[in-house]
Amino acid sequence: MLEELKKEVYEANMLLPKYNLVTFTWGNVSAIDRESGLIVIKPSGVDYEIMKPEDMVVVDLDGNVVEGKYKPSSDTPTHVKLYNDFTEIGGVVHTHSRWATVFAQSGKSIKPYGTTQADYFYNEIPCTRDMTPEEIKSNYEYNTGGVIVDAFKDLNPTYVPAVLVKNHGPFTWGKDAMEAVHNAVVLEEVAMMALNTELLTNHTAKVMPTDLIEKHFKRKHGPNAYYGQN
Amino acid sequence: MLEELKKEVYEANMLLPKYNLVTFTWGNVSAIDRESGLIVIKPSGVDYEIMKPEDMVVVDLDGNVVEGKYKPSSDTPTHVKLYNDFTEIGGVVHTHSRWATVFAQSGKSIKPYGTTQADYFYNEIPCTRDMTPEEIKSNYEYNTGGVIVDAFKDLNPTYVPAVLVKNHGPFTWGKDAMEAVHNAVVLEEVAMMALNTELLTNHTAKVMPTDLIEKHFKRKHGPNAYYGQN
Amino acid sequence: MLEELKKEVYEANMLLPKYNLVTFTWGNVSAIDRESGLIVIKPSGVDYEIMKPEDMVVVDLDGNVVEGKYKPSSDTPTHVKLYNDFTEIGGVVHTHSRWATVFAQSGKSIKPYGTTQADYFYNEIPCTRDMTPEEIKSNYEYNTGGVIVDAFKDLNPTYVPAVLVKNHGPFTWGKDAMEAVHNAVVLEEVAMMALNTELLTNHTAKVMPTDLIEKHFKRKHGPNAYYGQN
Amino acid sequence: MLEELKKEVYEANMLLPKYNLVTFTWGNVSAIDRESGLIVIKPSGVDYEIMKPEDMVVVDLDGNVVEGKYKPSSDTPTHVKLYNDFTEIGGVVHTHSRWATVFAQSGKSIKPYGTTQADYFYNEIPCTRDMTPEEIKSNYEYNTGGVIVDAFKDLNPTYVPAVLVKNHGPFTWGKDAMEAVHNAVVLEEVAMMALNTELLTNHTAKVMPTDLIEKHFKRKHGPNAYYGQN
Numbered sequence: 054m055l056e057e058l059k060k061e062v063y064e065a066n067m068l069l070p071k072y073n074l075v076t077f078t079w080g081n082v083s084a085i086d087r088e089s090g091l092i093v094i095k096p097s098g099v100d101y102e103i104m105k106p107e108d109m110v111v112v113d114l115d116g117n118v119v120e121g122k123y124k125p126s127s128d129t130p131t132h133v134k135l136y137n138d139f140t141e142i143g144g145v146v147h148t149h150s151r152w153a154t155v156f157a158q159s160g161k162s163i164k165p166y167g168t169t170q171a172d173y174f175y176n177e178i179p180c181t182r183d184m185t186p187e188e189i190k191s192n193y194e195y196n197t198g199g200v201i202v203d204a205f206k207d208l209n210p211t212y213v214p215a216v217l218v219k220n221h222g223p224f225t226w227g228k229d230a231m232e233a234v235h236n237a238v239v240l241e242e243v244a245m246m247a248l249n250t251e252l253l254t255n256h257t258a259k260v261m262p263t264d265l266i267e268k269h270f271k272r273k274h275g276p277n278a279y280y281g282q283n
Numbered sequence: 284m285l286e287e288l289k290k291e292v293y294e295a296n297m298l299l300p301k302y303n304l305v306t307f308t309w310g311n312v313s314a315i316d317r318e319s320g321l322i323v324i325k326p327s328g329v330d331y332e333i334m335k336p337e338d339m340v341v342v343d344l345d346g347n348v349v350e351g352k353y354k355p356s357s358d359t360p361t362h363v364k365l366y367n368d369f370t371e372i373g374g375v376v377h378t379h380s381r382w383a384t385v386f387a388q389s390g391k392s393i394k395p396y397g398t399t400q401a402d403y404f405y406n407e408i409p410c411t412r413d414m415t416p417e418e419i420k421s422n423y424e425y426n427t428g429g430v431i432v433d434a435f436k437d438l439n440p441t442y443v444p445a446v447l448v449k450n451h452g453p454f455t456w457g458k459d460a461m462e463a464v465h466n467a468v469v470l471e472e473v474a475m476m477a478l479n480t481e482l483l484t485n486h487t488a489k490v491m492p493t494d495l496i497e498k499h500f501k502r503k504h505g506p507n508a509y510y511g512q513n
Numbered sequence: 514m515l516e517e518l519k520k521e522v523y524e525a526n527m528l529l530p531k532y533n534l535v536t537f538t539w540g541n542v543s544a545i546d547r548e549s550g551l552i553v554i555k556p557s558g559v560d561y562e563i564m565k566p567e568d569m570v571v572v573d574l575d576g577n578v579v580e581g582k583y584k585p586s587s588d589t590p591t592h593v594k595l596y597n598d599f600t601e602i603g604g605v606v607h608t609h610s611r612w613a614t615v616f617a618q619s620g621k622s623i624k625p626y627g628t629t630q631a632d633y634f635y636n637e638i639p640c641t642r643d644m645t646p647e648e649i650k651s652n653y654e655y656n657t658g659g660v661i662v663d664a665f666k667d668l669n670p671t672y673v674p675a676v677l678v679k680n681h682g683p684f685t686w687g688k689d690a691m692e693a694v695h696n697a698v699v700l701e702e703v704a705m706m707a708l709n710t711e712l713l714t715n716h717t718a719k720v721m722p723t724d725l726i727e728k729h730f731k732r733k734h735g736p737n738a739y740y741g742q743n
Numbered sequence: 744m745l746e747e748l749k750k751e752v753y754e755a756n757m758l759l760p761k762y763n764l765v766t767f768t769w770g771n772v773s774a775i776d777r778e779s780g781l782i783v784i785k786p787s788g789v790d791y792e793i794m795k796p797e798d799m800v801v802v803d804l805d806g807n808v809v810e811g812k813y814k815p816s817s818d819t820p821t822h823v824k825l826y827n828d829f830t831e832i833g834g835v836v837h838t839h840s841r842w843a844t845v846f847a848q849s850g851k852s853i854k855p856y857g858t859t860q861a862d863y864f865y866n867e868i869p870c871t872r873d874m875t876p877e878e879i880k881s882n883y884e885y886n887t888g889g890v891i892v893d894a895f896k897d898l899n900p901t902y903v904p905a906v907l908v909k910n911h912g913p914f915t916w917g918k919d920a921m922e923a924v925h926n927a928v929v930l931e932e933v934a935m936m937a938l939n940t941e942l943l944t945n946h947t948a949k950v951m952p953t954d955l956i957e958k959h960f961k962r963k964h965g966p967n968a969y970y971g972q973n
Contacts, residue, residue, distance in 0.1 A: 079399070149472075189495055239537075252482060281558025307925070328971025329972070381936055381939075386943070420954065699766070713941060718848070721848075724876045741768075741817075
């Protein structure tokens with residue numbers, strides 16, 4: 054079932070240690086087959102070194118396991134929530150990558166200071182609100198998806214394909230698993246540079262001009278994009 | 284004698300350079316066989332590149348060498364003290380890993396800012412008190428264990444499997460040598476992120492909600508754990 | 514056409530990932546054949562892993578493509594502007610290397626704090642002014658070259674072979690592509706150390722004595738240089 | 744001539760890139776044969792990748808080249824000055840290693856904050872005074888050795904085997920070339936941790952107790968050392 058997608062999700066998961074985004078098993082990638090409404094996701098707590106494509110778990114949009122010898126990632130309900138609410142996305146990544154997690158732990162969004170960020174993110178990268186005690190105590194992982202969706206009330210998730218979950222870490226997404234991983238790598242670069250920009254300016258950094266964000270984002274995205282080959 | 288345990292301790296020691304936790308010979312791992320009360324520990328100042336399983340030294344719970352062609356690690360009395368007082372632990376690691384050592388040098392505990400820490404540590408990771416001149420001058424290494432034990436007067440060492448020895452560096456432990464090394468890796472990640480959280484917030488970082496610590500720690504530990512496979 | 518130069522530009526581009534100056538395709542190197550007035554540059558958005566020497570694109574000093582199956586780097590007009598105005602340079606590099614980009618995002622020049630910088634840069638490394646909305650909206654990449662040239666109104670580009678484009682990132686240059694890459698590596702080292710010098714001194718760092726800059730720069734450059742072999 | 748020592752100096756030089764202490768050719772190691780009073784040193788500006796043991800240059804204690812097809816390192820007069828004044832040392836290393844150079848650029852000594860430093864350095868690691876314009880303009884490299892010697896007026900160089908040359912970078916030494924390289928690695932670790940200790944404490948870090956420095960230094964050095972095998 055969905056063998057091609059399992060292979061892709063497996064390979065996307067294997068990129069997380071390659072890009073130095075995870076320690077041990079602290080990360081997971083999923084992708085959705087929109088036609089069938091089925092999601093393929095990494096099993097929970099299995100070492101990257103022994104994981105195989107056929108170990109990927111298939112769940113439906115209600116979070117029920119459809120196929121798989123392992124339990125799915127404990128973060129599965131968060132992925133499921135995102136696929137339900139962000140209907141244009143095809144892949145989701147969660148990591149505890151260092152610099153992005155520092156922003157999450159600080160409860161701070163990543164402000165746009167440079168074109169590296171604007172090439173991929175049309176706005177600042179938001180940090181979610183505090184979860185309530187009730188949200189933490191029951192259906193925690195699903196509610197984690199909820200606070201992410203809340204943070205995008207006035208934001209287009211395809212224009213800002215990343216979020217920082219407060220006191221936790223980043224989630225990124227994209228049209229498929231590979232693009233979601235790509236965005237996780239970009240986010241980590243952008244977070245490292247934003248943090249050091251704030252330190253170098255002694256916490257007085259100014260955001261970049263809106264025109265420059267517009268220029269760079271549109272250079273790579275949308276009908277008038279002219280970066281790369283056709 | 285204890286050949287299996289020697290192999291395990293050897294392999295755990297070899298993970299320290301692999302995980303970039305030590306420079307030269309600045310680190311040591313031990314494990315205890317609770318049945319016989321015998322501890323296997325790395326020899327003192329032997330290069331990782333030439334060390335072999337049979338070079339591990341066996342000492343008893345009074346710190347006397349029982350077997351070994353080399354002198355045991357100079358930190359052996361600290362390990363011995365920990366095995367005597369923390370009766371549930373099976374492995375101990377000492378390193379001078381960079382970010383954790385920075386906290387030790389600063390005399391600061393690592394406050395809980397995010398779920399990466401709460402997944403492994405149920406409270407802040409404490410820093411020991413200053414040692415007295417007398418504690419430094421005689422039985423220094425044993426007394427180092429003593430100030431660690433003091434720091435856990437009101438803490439459960441299996442719930443907080445790490446400590447920062449002031450002006451020195453971290454010790455971690457676990458149910459065996461491998462888990463102690465695992466916790467040493469986690470500690471270093473957590474320290475790097477906590478330090479940068481304090482800098483990014485200009486030293487105004489707030490600790491995470493207690494409910495969130497509870498949720499994450501219990502997700503991985505205790506009877507209601509649901510992370511990973513069974 | 515210019516096969517030797519294409520090979521050199523290709524190899525110079527491949528050094529960017531080797532020296533950890535780029536993530537994905539975020540960088541480009543070009544070189545000029547001053548006799549023919551033709552520039553060889555990396556194609557836009559092609560992965561380093563599959564790029565070949567023959568994929569390099571040839572453009573003239575008006576920015577028109579003369580040869581190539583791919584579109585040239587989207588930053589080509591910036592390179593073209595630099596070759597037109599800085600008539601002694603033979604190679605140009607653009608990256609988003611982390612530490613240099615942090616200075617660009619902060620809108621700060623890199624002040625001379627040490628001999629590592631003075632060995633290569635006779636003055637501080639300037640940061641460009643803000644671009645006007647008009648400069649951003651049309652001919653953006655060419656105008657990026659324009660603000661660089663503005664920043665060198667009173668500076669000799671062969672004495673300061675690097676610049677920080679505000680809210681963007683660094684450009685470096687040299688007598689050929691390889692020297693431009695060399696300077697990009699040096700710039701990144703210098704930026705890392707300058708930033709941490711400012712942090713360590715709590716933003717009170719003093720620039721080095723002018724005599725010392727003079728000594729180190731002239732030790733390596735000009736008629737009285739005595740560093741290296743003849 | 745001195746073929747064994749050339750091999751040793753060559754190998755010590757090759758450790759600098761291995762330990763990530765140098766970029767390009769920014770570093771040099773020498774050693775002295777005290778019997779003949781001859782010094783073996785790296786040639787100036789030769790790539791590590793093509794350098795061979797027989798490329799090492801032999802100079803005497805007046806700095807005159809005795810043997811060698813290449814010019815010696817441009818820093819040779821500094822090494823010569825150190826061998827003349829610090830009569831117990833056998834090897835010298837100069838690098839621009841990042842964290843140590845940040846202290847040099849800041850004009851700050853490295854205060855003793857932890858046992859990692861005290862295991863190797865009995866005091867703080869001093870930063871030299873500013874050089875006078877005259878000292879810079881003529882015999883610069885020899886005078887660089889002079890300000891180092893000045894900094895050790897009241898310090899024993901075998902007890903503190905490193906110095907930071909202001910606005911420049913570190914020199915370290917030891918009983919031979921290998922020990923000097925070892926100390927260069929330790930210095931870089933210690934500098935990284937000291938800098939971050941100052942940042943984490945918001946520039947209020949306190950030095951460690953003198954008793955603890957005494958304990959750790961003497962544990963590894965002198966007649967009562969008990970670290971390592973005999």
